[in-house]
Amino acid sequence: MLVCRTKAELKRELSELRKAGKSVGLVPTMGYLHDGHASLLRRAKEENDAAVLSVFINPMQFGPNEDLDRYPRDEQRDLKLAEQCGIDLVFMPAVQEMYPSKPLTSIIISQVTSRLCGASRPGHFDGVGLVVSKLFHLVQPDRAYFGMKDAQQVAVIEQMVNDLDLPVEIIPCPTVREPDGLALSSRNVYLTAQQRQQAVVLSQTLKRAEQWHQEPQMTAGALIAKAAGHIEEATEGTIDYVELLTFPALEPLHPDMPLSEGSGRLILALAVKFGTTRLIDNCILDLSEVNGNAANHDEV
Amino acid sequence: MLVCRTKAELKRELSELRKAGKSVGLVPTMGYLHDGHASLLRRAKEENDAAVLSVFINPMQFGPNEDLDRYPRDEQRDLKLAEQCGIDLVFMPAVQEMYPSKPLTSIIISQVTSRLCGASRPGHFDGVGLVVSKLFHLVQPDRAYFGMKDAQQVAVIEQMVNDLDLPVEIIPCPTVREPDGLALSSRNVYLTAQQRQQAVVLSQTLKRAEQWHQEPQMTAGALIAKAAGHIEEATEGTIDYVELLTFPALEPLHPDMPLSEGSGRLILALAVKFGTTRLIDNCILDLSEVNGNAANHDEV
Numbered sequence: 001m002l003v004c005r006t007k008a009e010l011k012r013e014l015s016e017l018r019k020a021g022k023s024v025g026l027v028p029t030m031g032y033l034h035d036g037h038a039s040l041l042r043r044a045k046e047e048n049d050a051a052v053l054s055v056f057i058n059p060m061q062f063g064p065n066e067d068l069d070r071y072p073r074d075e076q077r078d079l080k081l082a083e084q085c086g087i088d089l090v091f092m093p094a095v096q097e098m099y100p101s102k103p104l105t106s107i108i109i110s111q112v113t114s115r116l117c118g119a120s121r122p123g124h125f126d127g128v129g130l131v132v133s134k135l136f137h138l139v140q141p142d143r144a145y146f147g148m149k150d151a152q153q154v155a156v157i158e159q160m161v162n163d164l165d166l167p168v169e170i171i172p173c174p175t176v177r178e179p180d181g182l183a184l185s186s187r188n189v190y191l192t193a194q195q196r197q198q199a200v201v202l203s204q205t206l207k208r209a210e211q212w213h214q215e216p217q218m219t220a221g222a223l224i225a226k227a228a229g230h231i232e233e234a235t236e237g238t239i240d241y242v243e244l245l246t247f248p249a250l251e252p253l254h255p256d257m258p259l260s261e262g263s264g265r266l267i268l269a270l271a272v273k274f275g276t277t278r279l280i281d282n283c284i285l286d287l288s289e290v291n292g293n294a295a296n297h298d299e300v
Numbered sequence: 301m302l303v304c305r306t307k308a309e310l311k312r313e314l315s316e317l318r319k320a321g322k323s324v325g326l327v328p329t330m331g332y333l334h335d336g337h338a339s340l341l342r343r344a345k346e347e348n349d350a351a352v353l354s355v356f357i358n359p360m361q362f363g364p365n366e367d368l369d370r371y372p373r374d375e376q377r378d379l380k381l382a383e384q385c386g387i388d389l390v391f392m393p394a395v396q397e398m399y400p401s402k403p404l405t406s407i408i409i410s411q412v413t414s415r416l417c418g419a420s421r422p423g424h425f426d427g428v429g430l431v432v433s434k435l436f437h438l439v440q441p442d443r444a445y446f447g448m449k450d451a452q453q454v455a456v457i458e459q460m461v462n463d464l465d466l467p468v469e470i471i472p473c474p475t476v477r478e479p480d481g482l483a484l485s486s487r488n489v490y491l492t493a494q495q496r497q498q499a500v501v502l503s504q505t506l507k508r509a510e511q512w513h514q515e516p517q518m519t520a521g522a523l524i525a526k527a528a529g530h531i532e533e534a535t536e537g538t539i540d541y542v543e544l545l546t547f548p549a550l551e552p553l554h555p556d557m558p559l560s561e562g563s564g565r566l567i568l569a570l571a572v573k574f575g576t577t578r579l580i581d582n583c584i585l586d587l588s589e590v591n592g593n594a595a596n597h598d599e600v
Contacts, residue, residue, distance in 0.1 A: 104409055106406075138467075
């Protein structure tokens, strides 16, 4: 496994791969890899001749009061996991290498960034758009792999790829969970033992919502209220948002809309703070499937 | 010569070229080609295995009161000229093909766009950044060729390429002129016979400025005043701007700065309106060269 710390090294190694006609899969990460990342790495390796992991904690996607300084790092462990997953090349640049001077170019993606983490973390997705487009230009992958835990990030990147005609296929991958349901996240290490116990409420709420949204007369507003109520009852966590939106456009629904009349995919997205640690999770509810099934039942 | 009107066709043809290991040069244009474009096309062909011309009048870089609707077009003549210059592939998409839906992604380049045409034409360079990045992603050229008549465009695109790590080399090419000095431009066809005669004032002013800026005690402010004075005296054109800036950063100088104390490259940039037709022109003044020479003279 090759480790490149400069753009020049990366370019050199990749041009060898491309000359040999090999397809390339990229997994962009901020490091401190867990089994969720490992599932992306293994899939990138399976579906491409060569798999590239990038590890870069991108300062431009952190707000001034966010956790940039204390974001967890463990380079040696990351390299070991990458090797175990069959990664061919790791790109691990320093901040100075990625941003030799203050960039004057911004990539701003509107609408899909106006709610959820885009609203809670102003500027976050501008930073994500910039760094992901840089990584796409540096690596020029055929496919890039992102976890659905950051579903809004997937929606934002797909929008950018379509709008800019970026020559890469975005592959959204399912969220990987602990045995009790907690979505894997590098930020889980911040949790105290008690917070860790309570954090299961996110996945628990999503699981229940998959039942609730099929109840007759259930509306968008009622489902949100039920989910928020459950989180507030079951934990000391503070809700940042509980939202039900169309996916991937991320547009809100009228609160009185009966879900039985809907079609297409919705996302139920949660962000809850435990102390200073903010956790997110989400599930996709496919109304076409549910209401299609319901219609079939009526006919029988 | 191949003519592709869809992204899918373009992708197919380019993948053949790339499989064969051929280098690609791109000349992005809005069509209605003149000898200035022809010089770019010939150079792209000389320096690359395959040369691609794109012809697309990009609505997103025109303001609401600009000349989008009357911008001149002549597809057949463009194709003939391209063929004469040895172009291998022409990409000529319709607006609907380039923008199948309203893009939600903006590329905004700050600072280098704050003056000159960036100030006179708000949003213009956002549109340029978007369409050029789309063309770079679609064609993936090794080199892209731009005329120095649009010097700010060159500066803006170089900034974007650096900030986004776009894998393309930008080749700025000298302005091509009529025998009397008028810079070639597709917009010259708008000029009446009298305006055409007066339009020579732009290149004439630049030529004189190449002498004026070497005069002892000449300052930035005095050079601008002299250039503006000359334009006002010699024509009925209305000055949009006369500016002297550093190049390529496009930062202003203190008006009292003696040019003999300066170093590096400056741009003297002019925009003058004749009736409803706005013409631009510019020259690069290399102070290091001039002041370097002056120092040598003193020593002799």
